[in-house]
Amino acid sequence: MIGGGTGGTLAANRLRHRLSPADEIVVFDADDRHLYQPGLLFVPFGLAPPARLVRSRAAQLRRGVEFRRTAVEQVDLDHDRVITADGGALPYDVLVVASGTRLALEATDGLTGPGWGKRVHTFYSLPGATSLAGALAAFEGGRLLVGMIDLPIKCPVAPLEFCFLADWFFRRKKMRSSIQLTYLTSLDAAFTKETCNRALSGLLERKGVELVTEFATGEVDGAQGRLTAYDDRETDFDLAVLAPLHEGASCVARSPGLGDALAFVPTQPTLQAKAKPNVFAIGDATDLRASKAGSVAHFEGEVLSHNVTRFLAGEEPDARFDGHTNCFIETGFDKALLIDFNDEIEPTLGHFPSPVGLPLLKESRLNHIGKLAFEQLYWRAILPGRDIPFIGASMPLADKHLEKAE
Amino acid sequence: MATMTYVGIEVSTDAEGFFADPSKWTEAMAPQIAAAEGIAELTDRHWQVIRFMRDEYERKGDAPNVRALxxxxxxxxxELYQLFPKGPAKLAAKIAGVPKPHGCI
Structure with missing residues (x-):
């Protein structure tokens, strides 16, 4: 297993449960700090203490899973072995690539130049989110630009949630009228999924957030406070909060034949890599069309552990991931939306997972409580690889208003 | 669904003008689709991108996004933005007769 993040940890734990004790499971990671990534959104607003979000990676693994604190240099597909940064090599029968994504800060001109960490920020890393908390607290007004440079990014709704929380944050400080809040995206709308886009665009409008679409950021000038798009459009800011470009892990980029142009692993619905049948991929590391989100890794975990077990037994992997994604969208003022969808079915109205459940695509306090409670569920059920009652890999349709959604 | 006529041949497209069936596309249609999108002349550089979009779509079932391109x-x-001003991946896909690139959600 390359990577001890959400996907790697839950997959290793699920496999430990299924495989025979004679089968060895080894998880590689460069450090022993497992970060609860959904918490990053809350750090800039003082709603989550940074230290609470980090725990030991090794401590999240079941007994019988070996953790090796070593960076992976590359995968040698021809000889079925992993080569580590310290020069070691470990042969495998099955490899699971769970190496996630890397923030490709260098891929945007000027992003980390003058003004980085002062006028230009990101909350996509713990140091970034922590320094942004100071910048938001000290912000005296002007144009606050929240933007997404290009897909794919982890949790694609997070920058929108940031806008909603910023609106709440500055209203509470009685400063909202001195702040021009703008959401900037490379997409042609606030969000890609149509029904969801309508709900989210409506929320942006209601909260007085200006929407700038099809802005493909080519250059950041933190000293002047200006973004320039590839088509030469410009936009100014006093404070910018950007989701940087994402790429697959460097070890994937260094492994001949494993990754695509952006170092994501071309992956089939069985979660086998297209490169070789004994290589699997999970979570953000894949090139699947699903969101890069923890819920996706969770739903994939069931498919992956089933298929790896079959593969090791000499049987054909027969489970397929349907693109099931589920996410809470924090909308400020102690409310949140919930969306649930897959490759075939758009986010809809209704209730999740059954008529007695959380409201879908509607702001509610219950969803906000669900989002907060998720942190405990993450450490206690998702990472240990437990099945959560009623919430399986296949998307539930029990109370989805498939025609009425709008 | 909509219908467009290029070089005298009727083809089905989605509401935004992307081909419903990429096999109905021919190279002869490209200049006409491009002209309707404000690209007066297709240079060799344009064609390099158009043919690449076709190949990628045929190999992978989805056209690449602008960074992968x-x-x-x-x-x-x-330069891609200079060649295909309104969004290179989308526009090149349209001219190449393949569906709108999905990107990720």
Whole structure:
């Protein structure tokens, strides 16, 4: 297993449960700090203490899973072995690539130049989110630009949630009228999924957030406070909060034949890599069309552990991931939306997972409580690889208003 | 669904003008689709991108996004925006007769 993040940890734990004790499971990671990534959104607003979000990676693994604190240099597909940064090599029968994504800060001109960490920020890393908390607290007004440079990014709704929380944050400080809040995206709308886009665009409008679409950021000038798009459009800011470009892990980029142009692993619905049948991929590391989100890794975990077990037994992997994604969208003022969808079915109205459940695509306090409670569920059920009652890999349709959604 | 006529041949497209069936596309249609999008002349550089979009779509079932397009062809993103001003991946896909690139959600 390359990577001890959400996907790697839950997959290793699920496999430990299924495989025979004679089968060895080894998880590689460069450090022993497992970060609860959904918490990053809350750090800039003082709603989550940074230290609470980090725990030991090794401590999240079941007994019988070996953790090796070593960076992976590359995968040698021809000889079925992993080569580590310290020069070691470990042969495998099955490899699971769970190496996630890397923030490709260098891929945007000027992003980390003058003004980085002062006028230009990101909350996509713990140091970034922590320094942004100071910048938001000290912000005296002007144009606050929240933007997404290009897909794919982890949790694609997070920058929108940031806008909603910023609106709440500055209203509470009685400063909202001195702040021009703008959401900037490379997409042609606030969000890609149509029904969801309508709900989210409506929320942006209601909260007085200006929407700038099809802005493909080519250059950041933190000293002047200006973004320039590839088509030469410009936009100014006093404070910018950007989701940087994402790429697959460097070890994937260094492994001949494993990754695509952006170092994501071309992956089939069985979660086998297209490169070789004994290589699997999970979570953000894949090139699947699903969101890069923890819920996706969770739903994939069931498919992956089933298929790896079959593969090791000499049987054909027969489970397929349907693109099931589920996410809470924090909308400020102690409310949140919930969306649930897959490759075939758009986010809809209704209730999740059954008529007695959380409201879908509607702001509610219950969803906000669900989002907060998720942190405990993450450490206690998702990472240990437990099945959560009623919430399986296949998307539930029990109370989805498939025609009425709008 | 909509219908368009290029070089005298009727083809089905989605509401935004992307081909419903990429096999109905011919190279002869490209200049006409491009002209309707404000590209008066297709240069060799345009064709390099159009043919790449076709190949990628045929191999992978989805057209690449602009970053993958730039990394794989070696054409800088800035130049891609000059060639296909309204969004290179989308526009090149339309002219190449393949469905709108999905990107990720």
């Amino acid at each position: 730039s990394k794989t062809t070696g054409i800088p993103i800035k």
